[in-house]
Amino acid sequence: MGVDIGSLLVKHPIGFDSLQGRRVAIDAYNTIYQFLSTIRQRDGTPLMDSKGRITSHLSGLLYRVSNMVEMDIRPIFVFDGEPPKFKQKTIEKRQAQKAESQRKLEEAISRGEKELKTYAQGTVRLTGEIIDESKALLDMMGIPVVQAPSEGEAEASRMVNEGLAYAVGSQDYDSILFGATRLARNLTLSGRRKLPSKGVWVEVEPELIDSAESLKALGIDRRKLVWAAIMIGTDYYEGVKGIGPKKGLAIVQKSSSLKESFELAKAGESYGQNEAELEEIERFFMEPPKPKDEPHIRFKEPDKDRIMDFMCGQHEFMIERVETALAKMSKKEDVKGQSKLEGWFG
Incomplete structure (x- = not known):
């Protein structure tokens, strides 16, 4: 879900050419969730093969990632590990919301409604099978996977800060709280999109957020932005009632600690009741866990035979479309005859 701080940040529309030749650390769960939500039939059902296995995530990964590769953008997919214990309440809440969305979907079906996509999007679940299939396909495509x-x-934010990638690629803004210097949004959603809640079509374009520019414009540092985010509400804390982005910003601009921020928001009692957890959440944003070993990042030549067997043989994708996607990934060759992916890292 992420945190609602987007209205506070400075965003610059960009063309894909501005990311040419650059590595982007993609938030894998966020991106795959978007594929599962948006790549659906009008009746709300996801793409499936004849055995009833969901394939929306495979479609998104192959076709949209191949488009990125064709434009010389170098995606690195970063997958979630163990969630922090203070995220458990949010996980349970989301499970309840999905159950409620499923109930509403079934009611809409019983009423004979035809446009069911909005209802169905709320039922999306990232299963272990979907994650495993996604990692397997990315490996076949020669795209690095980081755990x-x-x-x-x-x-992903750490990788950007240490020079392993140029920007984080995600729809959510949490990477700014984790210290990413740059966030690129709408990389896999660009184009004309329909807003389900309003029934209108809008143009979605890639955009880049520079954290230093935004923080300077707000007159605060990252720690204070974290305080504001906690009061607004994050995946780890539900927030303070009545505090949105503008109020949260105004409060932290006058505060010298998270505790003082809560007191100014008239939520001192709530802070006292949850002080240890709130301090842990603040620390998690400022100093998140680091891997024991540096990830090995290497782009490889796509394994075309395995991809054709996996996508067409096992999941019944159209041969022509898969061949077109594969052609995009090895379309341009340098003077040594290397494919695009091989040419990136040798």
Whole structure:
């Protein structure tokens, strides 16, 4: 879900050419969830093969990632590890929300409604099978996969800060809280999209957020932005009632600690009741877990035979479309005859 601080940040529309030749650390769970939510039929059902196995995530990964590779963007998919214990309440809440969405979907079906996509999007679940299939396909495509020790966005942010990638790629803004210097949004969602809640079409373009620029414009440092985010509400804490981005910003601009921020928000009692957890959440944003070993990042030549067997043989994708995607990934060759992926790292 992420934190609602987008309205506070400075965003710059960009073209894909501005990311040409650059590595982008993709928040894998966020991206795959988007594929599962958006790549659906009008009746809300996800793409499936004849055995009833969901394939929306495979479609998104193959076709949209191949588009990125064709434009010489170098994606590195960073997968979540063990979530922090204070995220458990959010996980349980999301499970309850999905159950409620499933109930509403079934009611809409019984009423004979045809446009069910909005209802169905709330039922999306990232299963272990979907994650394993995604990793397997990315490996076949020659795209690096990194396993984070905890939150994927935190590891992706660390990779950016240590020069292993140019920007984090995610729809959520949490990476700014984790210290990423740059966040690239809408990389896999760009184009004309329909807003389900309003029934209108909008143009979605890639955008880049520079954290230093945004923090300077706000007149605060990252720690204070973390305080504001905690009061607004994050995946780890539900927030303070009545505190949105503007109020949260105004409060932290006058505060010298998270405790003082809560007191100014008239939530001192709540802070006292949850002090240990709130301090742990603040520390988690500022100093997230690091991997024991530096991830090995290497782009490889796509294994075309395995991809064709996996996508077409096992999951019944159209041969022509898969061949087109594969052609994009090895379309351009340098003077040594290397494919695009081989040419990146040799």
